[in-house]
Amino acid sequence: DTEVTQTPKHLVMGMTNKKSLKCEQHMGHRAMYWYKQKAKKPPELMFVYSYEKLSINESVPSRFSPECPNSSLLNLHLHALQPEDSALYLCASSQGPQRGAGGYTQYFGPGTRLTVL
């Protein structure tokens, strides 16, 4: 089973709202990722959590705030977003380097389509 789930599927928010995206995996993976994808473009890495600790922040604006409450769950808190933040937000997970080369394979969720008005 290589399933990563994301909720909600769609989200529309105003620039003053606060909302959260949720990602979950039950594969025992120890690395989790947030990506942003604009139309007709490849995903862009935002954050990486390894063993529940933030290991990479790709200079993402502070209006995006990640959280990893436990090894199965990853949240992305959104506040005061701009219309240009509208995109597909993808979560991914991988086993982690302790599983050898295969541990680096990332499995993606279906994404949350975010629209900022």
Next chain:
Amino acid sequence: AQSVTQLDSQVPVFEEAPVELRCNYSSSVSVYLFWYVQYPNQGLQLLLKYLSGSTLVKGINGFEAEFNKSQTSFHLRKPSVHISDTAEYFCAARETSGSRLTFGEGTQLTVNP
């Protein structure tokens, strides 16, 4: 730093024809290579991966890819495509000692009846 180049942004083909989607990578160290497919309004699905061993890799949905170290290529092939293969295809690379996945710009495969 590594980079991934997908040589064709769009590939139109007729149903039941063979197809090849081209991918070249550039890296000063060893890499792992991946192909992902993205159907409209969906996430990325892993098609296949090359980690080590046999250079010919078979994936899901009848796709295969061949790792060519001398040409730094990892082209994706399918001998006979279906309408349902219409999607965006991304080639990606990850350094064996790194943590970032570098994507190509994607190739839109359109299968026409």
